[in-house]
Amino acid sequence: MSIAGDLIRGHTDAIILARLMKEDSYGYEINKTILTLSGGRFELKEATLYTSFKRLEELGHIQSYWGEGGTGARRRYYTITPSGREAYYHLLAEWGETKEIMNQLLEANETL
C-alpha cells in the first residue's frame, strides 16, 4: 500500500458505505474492490474492515445476512439501510468540506 491507513482514518465508514450504496457485498469482496479502485495504492486491513462492519451494524447503518448455503466458504453479506444512506450523504458532504479546508490550510500562499 502506498498510502498509510492513518491518512484515511475517520473515513473508513464512508468508504464502506459507498460500496454498499452500489450493491450488497461481503467483506472479502469489498476489500478487493477497494484495492482495485485505488489502483493498488490503498488496502483496508481486514481487522479494520470488520471493526467498521461491527460499528456500522450497531449504528443501524447496515444489516447482514448469510449468503446462500450453497458451495464455497460461507459469506456474510451486508445491505445498507435507509439510515445508512443518510449517513453516506452526510459523510460525503463532510469529505467535501475536509478537502476544502485542507486545501486552504496546506496551499494557502498568501500571508494572512
Place this chain on the structure above:
Amino acid sequence: MSIAGDLIRGHTDAIILARLMKEDSYGYEINKTILTLSGGRFELKEATLYTSFKRLEELGHIQSYWGEGGTGARRRYYTITPSGREAYYHLLAEWGETKEIMNQLLEANETL
C-alpha cells in the same frame, strides 16, 4: 468547529509545517491563523498542537527559540528546518494522493 478532528487526523503535522513554510510563528498565533484560514470551521486543539510541535522537533523538522524577552507573555517561536521543508513537500504529495484515492472510493459510480 464544524468538522471533526478525526477527519484531519494524520495531517496535523502537514498543516503546521505549511504555516511555518510562510514564516516563523508560535503556538497561539498558528492556532488562530488556522482557525481563520478555515473560515472558523476547524480548530486545532491546543493539546494537539503542542503534541505535534514536540513530535516535529524530535524529528528535526522544526526548531524553537524564545521570542524577545520584551513585554507580554513569553512566546516560543518555531522555524522550519531543511528536513522540515522536505517533509512538507512529501506530506503535500501524500495529501494529493489521499484526495485522488478518496474521490475514487467515495464517488466511483461504475460497478466494477
Place this chain on the structure above:
DNA sequence: CGAGATACCTTGACAGGTGATGTATCTCGT
C-alpha cells in the same frame, strides 16, 4: 495431497487527538 486462494473473526498493542487542568502575564473598563 498440498499449496494457495477464498472467507470469516478476535485480541492486544499502539499512536494520535483531546478534555481538563494548571501556570503566568497583559489589557481594558469601571
Place this chain on the structure above:
DNA sequence: ACGAGATACATCACCTGTCAAGGTATCTCG
C-alpha cells in the same frame, strides 16, 4: 485598584481507530 478576559505555554489521562498477528474452515487446481 480590581476583576474579567485575552494572550501564551504546557502536561496528563483517556478514548478511539488502526493493524499485526493469530486462528478457523472451505474450495480449487496441479
